[in-house]
Amino acid sequence: MILLPRPPASMSLTPDQLQRIALLARIEVSPEELRGVTDRLNQVFGLIDQLQALDTQSIEPMSHPLDAHMTLPQRLRPDQVTEPDRREAYQKGAPAVEQGLYLVPKVLE
Amino acid sequence: MLNSSLSELSAALAAKQVSSVELTRQFLDRIRGLNGKLNAFITVDEAHSLAQARVADERRSRGEAGPLTGIPIAHKDIFCTRGLRTTCGSRMLAGYSSPYDAHVIERFDAAGAVQLGKTNMDEFAMGSSNETSHFGPVRNPWDAARVPGGSSGGSAAAVAARMAPAATGTDTGGSIRQPAALTGVCGLKPTYGLVSRYGMIAFASSLDQGGPIAKSAGDLALLLNAMAGFDARDSTSLERPNEDYCRSLEIELKGMRIGLPGEYFGAGIEPGVRKAVEEAVRWFESQGAKAVEITLPNTALAVPVYYVIAPAEASSNLSRFDGVRYGHRAQGYADLSDMYRRTRAEGFGAEVKRRILVGTYVLSHGYYDAYYLKAQKVRRLIAQDFAAAFARCDLIMGPTSPSTAFPLGAKSDDPVQMYLNDIFTIPAPLAGLPGLSIPCGFDANGLPVGLQIMGNYFAEAKMLGAAHRYQQATDWHLRAPREAPL
Numbered sequence: 001m002i003l004l005p006r007p008p009a010s011m012s013l014t015p016d017q018l019q020r021i022a023l024l025a026r027i028e029v030s031p032e033e034l035r036g037v038t039d040r041l042n043q044v045f046g047l048i049d050q051l052q053a054l055d056t057q058s059i060e061p062m063s064h065p066l067d068a069h070m071t072l073p074q075r076l077r078p079d080q081v082t083e084p085d086r087r088e089a090y091q092k093g094a095p096a097v098e099q100g101l102y103l104v105p106k107v108l109e
Numbered sequence: 110m111l112n113s114s115l116s117e118l119s120a121a122l123a124a125k126q127v128s129s130v131e132l133t134r135q136f137l138d139r140i141r142g143l144n145g146k147l148n149a150f151i152t153v154d155e156a157h158s159l160a161q162a163r164v165a166d167e168r169r170s171r172g173e174a175g176p177l178t179g180i181p182i183a184h185k186d187i188f189c190t191r192g193l194r195t196t197c198g199s200r201m202l203a204g205y206s207s208p209y210d211a212h213v214i215e216r217f218d219a220a221g222a223v224q225l226g227k228t229n230m231d232e233f234a235m236g237s238s239n240e241t242s243h244f245g246p247v248r249n250p251w252d253a254a255r256v257p258g259g260s261s262g263g264s265a266a267a268v269a270a271r272m273a274p275a276a277t278g279t280d281t282g283g284s285i286r287q288p289a290a291l292t293g294v295c296g297l298k299p300t301y302g303l304v305s306r307y308g309m310i311a312f313a314s315s316l317d318q319g320g321p322i323a324k325s326a327g328d329l330a331l332l333l334n335a336m337a338g339f340d341a342r343d344s345t346s347l348e349r350p351n352e353d354y355c356r357s358l359e360i361e362l363k364g365m366r367i368g369l370p371g372e373y374f375g376a377g378i379e380p381g382v383r384k385a386v387e388e389a390v391r392w393f394e395s396q397g398a399k400a401v402e403i404t405l406p407n408t409a410l411a412v413p414v415y416y417v418i419a420p421a422e423a424s425s426n427l428s429r430f431d432g433v434r435y436g437h438r439a440q441g442y443a444d445l446s447d448m449y450r451r452t453r454a455e456g457f458g459a460e461v462k463r464r465i466l467v468g469t470y471v472l473s474h475g476y477y478d479a480y481y482l483k484a485q486k487v488r489r490l491i492a493q494d495f496a497a498a499f500a501r502c503d504l505i506m507g508p509t510s511p512s513t514a515f516p517l518g519a520k521s522d523d524p525v526q527m528y529l530n531d532i533f534t535i536p537a538p539l540a541g542l543p544g545l546s547i548p549c550g551f552d553a554n555g556l557p558v559g560l561q562i563m564g565n566y567f568a569e570a571k572m573l574g575a576a577h578r579y580q581q582a583t584d585w586h587l588r589a590p591r592e593a594p595l
Contacts, residue, residue: 011470011480018466025424025469026431026446027462028454037463043525044467050413051483054490061485064345065301065315065541068492069566075344089208095438102433105445 011045013038110135111271111595112587115180115328118274122169122179129169129179133162133223136181140226140272143593147248149257149267151186152193153226161223168221177335178221183273185264186227187234188319189308190214197310198230198242198260201436201456211308212340213277213319220335225273229263232458233427234284234312236260237530240521241460248517249292250590251556255514258288264322265292270593275323275332279309281316282415283509283534286546289322290509290559293548295576295586296322297329300566301541302347305340313422314345316415316538325586326547326576330354333569352570360574363397368502372408373533378511381552386508389549389560392579393506401502405494410487411536412528417471417484418539423461424468430456463524492540499565504575508533509546509559533561543569547576548585555591 013021018038022029029037064072087100096103110118110132121127137155144150158181165179189195189207196202210218217224231241239247239262247262249255250270257266261278265288268276278285280298289296297320304319311317321332333354340346367390374383394400432438432452439451457465471480498505510530520527537544542563549560560579564572580586589595 011476013470021466021470021473023450024473025465026428026449026453027457027465028447028450030454037466040463040524041466041470043523044416044463044528045470047525047528048413048417048467048471048480048484051410051417051480051487054410054483054487056483056486056490059486059489061482062489062492063315063485065492065538066347066566068489068496069541073348075341077341086208090434092208093205093435095432095436104433105442105448107445 011049012042013045111139112589113274114325115274115323115331116176118180119176123174129162129165129223130159132179133158133181133225136225136273143270143272146253146592147250147266147270148245149229149247149263149270149272150183150226151196151198151229151244151263154193157192158223158225165221165223175220176331177217179223180274181223181225182217183225183228183264183267183276184214185230185261185276185278187230187279187310188214188277189310190224190227193224193227195227195310196244198232198244199456199458199461200243201430203243203437205436209308212305212342213336214308216335216338228267228276231260231262232461233310233423234260234279234281235423235460235464237283237287237527238520239263240517241458243458246517249514250593251293251514253592255516255556256291258291258510258514260284261296261322262288265289265294265296268294268322268324269590271589271595275321275328277319278322279317279319280538281313281419282538283531285320285322286509286534286544286559286561287531289546291514291557293557293585293588293590294322294324295326295329295545295547296320297333297545297569297573298538298543299333299337299569300543301538302345303337305343305346307340307342311426313419314426315422316419318538325580326573327355327358329545330358330573354570354573357570358574358577360571360578362393362575362578365393365398365504365575366401366502367393367398368401368403368498368505370403370405370408370498370505370507372405373507378508379513379552382508382511382513382558385550385552385558386506386560389579390506392582393575396578403498403501403505405498405536407487407490407494408532408536411491411539412532414484414487414491414539415535416467416528417480418488420464420468421472421481422468424465424472427461427465460524488539491536495536495540495542504568504572505563507561509561510534513552513554513556513558537563542566543572545572545576547580550585557585
């Protein structure tokens with residue numbers, strides 16, 4: 001393991017950049033919250049930045065927790081309907097439903 | 110009955126010394142007496158529990174009872190239940206009623222166990238203190254001014270206070286083991302893929318794993334027998350022969366090699382924790398086990414790796430909460446995008462939003478390679494550290510948590526301090542490995558200390574056996590907390 005002489009630029013965010021991320025995440029951040037949320041996130045990014053000190057060029061990324069241990073089968077099943085129609089039960093918890101359809105604000109004029 | 114093991118309760122039910130209705134009522138009374146103080150349960154429905162107990166009694170009278178028939182079990186409110194609302198500790202799901210049962214719930218129902226209620230938890234299992242719950246913090250039964258740990262804090266506190274003989278939990282970065290340690294009970298996170306995640310509300314899918322919380326290793330084994338097993342509805346569920354975890358509890362300790370990672374005994378561990386853990390290791394040595402010094406050199410990087418991978422997966426998993434198909438929807442909004450943004454701003458608490466934002470950022474264009482891919486590579490280094498260690502030892506032991514239970518509010522303003530508290534429980538799930546925590550003593554304040562035992566893939570029986578042997582020689586696990594006297 002080789003430690004790089006100096007970690008690359010840190011990933012710290014400005015409040016404007018945070019607003020962009022919040023838009024991507026579809027979470028409203030009010031102007032009053034903005035500074036506090038940015039500061040807390042930058043604390044977390046300071047922690048994450050520790051990873052940059054490590055040279056990992058020759059390492060394979062690990063996306064499944066058991067792939068170091070075993071070859072994982074890709075299970076397939078016959079292309080058959082196995083579930084009954086339970087639309088009503090599933091729509092019972094929806095905020096707005098009409099005639100079996102989920103209602104959302106108009107997206108087309 | 111309140112302090113009995115599951116096998117003792119099972120024997121009492123079989124001998125007709127008590128009915129399931131009577132037993133369930135005892136625990137419901139205990140919950141009614143203590144929940145105002147401890148807040149361990151979000152939902153209790155006495156009529157529902159007693160109806161299930163009656164069914165269990167009928168089943169027993171037909172001669173169809175198994176070891177868990179009639180035994181009341183509390184469920185972390187992350188497991189979907191048809192009969193009881195499922196909130197995941199969030200305002201987003203505060204009124205949610207699931208149209209189906211989680212696989213784990215189906216398994217306990219099939220075994221004839223009684224649903225005792227749904228336990229409090231950190232919102233969407235994101236937290237280490239149970240302070241992020243929309244339903245208020247859970248209090249530690251050993252000291253009500255302190256946290257019980259998290260995220261399965263309600264389940265751990267319920268078992269510790271003897272409000273439930275056993276409970277289910279889930280562990281992503283320590284959410285079973287850490288609260289078990291901080292409340293003086295036992296908790297097991299199984300090998301990834303052993304327990305189906307179907308109907309278990311997703312946080313970080315490559316890490317999440319359900320497991321039991323109970324008073325003893327023997328009880329954990331009995332519960333794991335019910336929980337483990339293949340389920341086609343979880344694409345990561347493993348097809349392997351079922352094991353009887355109760356059969357191998359009387360394990361031979363002589364010659365067992367116990368790995369002690371230097372990184373788990375360094376600076377930053379409270380002296381009371383170190384002392385209790387070292388004494389427990391000495392007990393194993395006195396039984397003929399051999400302590401082996403090992404190294405897990407990337408331990409310090411596990412926390413930053415986890416805080417890339419878990420938020421990345423969470424940001425994707427939690428995108429389903431959009432105010433359309435289920436859960437909370439904001440009242441006023443200008444258009445669809447505004448509806449999403451307000452719904453999620455109102456429905457999620459601060460810690461959940463923080464993690465979604467971190468995850469969105471590390472997955473965004475230009476940062477994916479630098480952070481997400483980088484974290485996946487370091488994740489492999491952590492798994493390789495364990496593989497090298499298990500070439501030299503049978504089990505790894507160390508503290509579950511560097512500290513005992515901390516006061517409410519002590520870390521809630523500083524996310525990084527809160528995250529670092531999980532340094533010893535985060536590595537195992539990153540590698541997909543099993544880990545358990547059992548009580549091994551008390552610190553100078555009388556707060557319980559947890560001994561963590563980690564094993565190789567599918568070594569649950571060996572880990573439970575070692576824990577069981579220790580519990581036959583010690584009584585830490587039988588002590589009832591002072592805020593909830595028996």
